[in-house]
Amino acid sequence: MGTVVRWDDDQGAGLVELTDRPGDCRVEAAALDPRAGGGLRAGQIVEVEWTDSGAGDHPLQASRVTPRDDLQGTPGA
Numbered sequence: 001m002g003t004v005v006r007w008d009d010d011q012g013a014g015l016v017e018l019t020d021r022p023g024d025c026r027v028e029a030a031a032l033d034p035r036a037g038g039g040l041r042a043g044q045i046v047e048v049e050w051t052d053s054g055a056g057d058h059p060l061q062a063s064r065v066t067p068r069d070d071l072q073g074t075p076g077a
Contacts, residue, residue: 001068003049007040016041016062025050025060033037033066045071 005024007014012029025048029038040046049064 002046003047004040004042006042009039012039015058016046016065018048018050018060019061023060024058025062026058027062027065031062033064035064035069036067040065040067054072064066 001020002018002025004027005015005017007027014027015024016027018025024062027040028049030037032040045068047066047068048062050060050062053059053061
């Protein structure tokens with residue numbers, strides 16, 4: 001489980017802060033569940049399956065990301 005920190009539509013990639021691990025997990029559009037509609041938004045809650053490559057600025061790489069619509073907050077509520 002995690003929260004989208006940043007998503008760049010032009011790059012088709014972003015970062016998710018995981019709830020059970022320090023550091024951000026890199027997400028690429030290819031890892032998105034079809035329900036994500038090809039992109040994510042900052043603050044969105046997602047379920048994340050990831051691997052640890054052990055390399056680079058963001059060694060955690062998402063292999064599958066599924067939006068959790070049931071856990072989204074209501075703006076202004």
